[in-house]
Amino acid sequence: MRKFLLPLLFLALFISESLFVQFMPEKVFGQSKILVPHFLYAGLLFFTIYVGKNKGIIYSAIFGLLFDIVYVEVLGIYLFLFPFIAYLVTKVMQVMQSNLIVSSIVSLAGVALLEIGVYEMNFLIHVTDLEFMDFINLRFYPTLILNAIFILLTGFLFKRYFEKVSEAMNDD
Amino acid sequence: MPQFFLNKRLIILLVSIIILVALIGFSLRERSKLTWPEQFVKDTTGWVQSLVSKPANSLAGFFENLQDLQNTYKENKELKTRVEKIASLEAEIQALKKDNEDLRDINGESKTLRDMDPSPATVIGRTPDRWHEMLIIDKGSLKGIKKNMAVVTANGLIGKVKSVNQFSSTVQLLSAMDPKNRISALIQSDTNVFGFVQGYDDKQKVLLVKGIPSGAKVEKGQTVITSGLGGVFPQGLLIGKVVDVKPDQYGLNQTALVKPGADFYDIENVLVIKRLMTQPETSDMSDGKEEDL
Numbered sequence: 001m002r003k004f005l006l007p008l009l010f011l012a013l014f015i016s017e018s019l020f021v022q023f024m025p026e027k028v029f030g031q032s033k034i035l036v037p038h039f040l041y042a043g044l045l046f047f048t049i050y051v052g053k054n055k056g057i058i059y060s061a062i063f064g065l066l067f068d069i070v071y072v073e074v075l076g077i078y079l080f081l082f083p084f085i086a087y088l089v090t091k092v093m094q095v096m097q098s099n100l101i102v103s104s105i106v107s108l109a110g111v112a113l114l115e116i117g118v119y120e121m122n123f124l125i126h127v128t129d130l131e132f133m134d135f136i137n138l139r140f141y142p143t144l145i146l147n148a149i150f151i152l153l154t155g156f157l158f159k160r161y162f163e164k165v166s167e168a169m170n171d172d
Numbered sequence: 173m174p175q176f177f178l179n180k181r182l183i184i185l186l187v188s189i190i191i192l193v194a195l196i197g198f199s200l201r202e203r204s205k206l207t208w209p210e211q212f213v214k215d216t217t218g219w220v221q222s223l224v225s226k227p228a229n230s231l232a233g234f235f236e237n238l239q240d241l242q243n244t245y246k247e248n249k250e251l252k253t254r255v256e257k258i259a260s261l262e263a264e265i266q267a268l269k270k271d272n273e274d275l276r277d278i279n280g281e282s283k284t285l286r287d288m289d290p291s292p293a294t295v296i297g298r299t300p301d302r303w304h305e306m307l308i309i310d311k312g313s314l315k316g317i318k319k320n321m322a323v324v325t326a327n328g329l330i331g332k333v334k335s336v337n338q339f340s341s342t343v344q345l346l347s348a349m350d351p352k353n354r355i356s357a358l359i360q361s362d363t364n365v366f367g368f369v370q371g372y373d374d375k376q377k378v379l380l381v382k383g384i385p386s387g388a389k390v391e392k393g394q395t396v397i398t399s400g401l402g403g404v405f406p407q408g409l410l411i412g413k414v415v416d417v418k419p420d421q422y423g424l425n426q427t428a429l430v431k432p433g434a435d436f437y438d439i440e441n442v443l444v445i446k447r448l449m450t451q452p453e454t455s456d457m458s459d460g461k462e463e464d465l
Contacts, residue, residue, distance in 0.1 A: 011220070022225070022298040022439075025437055122303045
């Protein structure tokens with residue numbers, strides 16, 4: 001049972017992103033900015049930080065592929081970026097302490113990197129023709145604020161749960 | 173970072189970049205249908221999503237009802253004044269419909285571009301990274317949904333079916349940027365003016381209707397509907413209202429900025445529209461020389 005809990009948690013985050021966007025009104029606080037939830041990826045980054053590099057990268061690749069197939073229909077973008085940024089995050093965490101504040105900031109930076117990476121890729125394949133400055137104002141800041149709030153709310157839960165998972169894995 | 177450039181890692185990075193480019197190239201191709209693993213994964217997650225999103229829909233509906241209650245009195249007053257008008261309008265429509273049918277019978281033309289067959293569907297998901305602007309609906313090819321069918325809400329056209337699986341399908345919204353996404357539109361005025369819906373302005377939240385001849389008179393407030401001449405959509409689906417007109421880059425054509433009638437956010441139920449008039453074959457539309465449309 002406990003084995004299934006981890007994929008189920010990520011699946012729940014995966015679906016919650018879609019639900020969040022589906023029920024969000026056009027204007028939030030009177031401003032029509034674009035808020036992009038990256039709940040799943042924030043969770044995956046915490047998982048990578050607390051459980052380990054290899055498992056984190058494998059999970060990132062699997063859920064990146066799932067994300068590509070189900071939501072985006074362009075294979076490869078998230079399949080590549082999810083594990084790549086997870087790898088960078090493990091490199092950064094090698095020189096830092098993994099306390100709650102540091103890992104929250106690092107995973108928020110990872111989400112920011114993901115958002116920029118996806119923008120650049122979409123710009124390359126002409127899915128968008130948004131200028132970079134417009135992208136920053138219209139999408140980037142609001143998205144970061146949204147995900148910062150999410151990490152603030154759930155960060156310590158993630159930490160506690162993933163530390164438990166990590167211990168259980170070491171015991172096996 | 174000297175170890176980053178160790179041989180093994182560099183090779184892994186290069187190989188994954190090659191795979192990335194190959195995969196993107198593969199999926200950006202004009203695909204008539206998704207591969208079966210993709211369809212399988214989409215159907216499976218679609219099933220899970222519909223399990224979750226139906227209770228979520230009813231919960232959201234409950235809160236919406238609560239909000240509606242606040243304005244009930246004011247709305248009721250307004251609606252009462254409209255009801256009287258509607259009764260007379262209905263009578264008029266009945267008479268016109270009958271007239272139209274009789275005249276068609278005389279002419280011997282029974283089918284029109286307007287004939288359509290709507291089937292309802294529920295939205296079970298939406299692309300969270302909001303670049304691609306797609307919805308997932310809970311009806312698939314088993315319920316007769318096909319690629320490129322028009323999708324509308326009560327307030328107007330929102331997009332077309334992009335890909336179909338067995339039990340679910342994906343809808344691409346008009347607000348997505350896709351050069352292949354061209355819809356033949358008709359601006360209703362004294363003389364009908366034709367153009368193409370081609371692109372969406374993210375900042376102003378308006379659709380761009382391009383290719384209107386520069387002599388044509390287009391004014392603010394005129395209604396834009398689908399023309400049915402594109403061969404895929406039926407005629408008469410509401411797109412929106414003109415808010416501004418400006419000449420295009422070279423001054424040969426005009427571009428109308430159209431405020432969409434439908435809200436592209438917070439969509440719960442949609443209608444997938446099947447056109448009853450026969451669809452022309454691609455070979456009939458071009459003479460074989462100009463393949464690149």
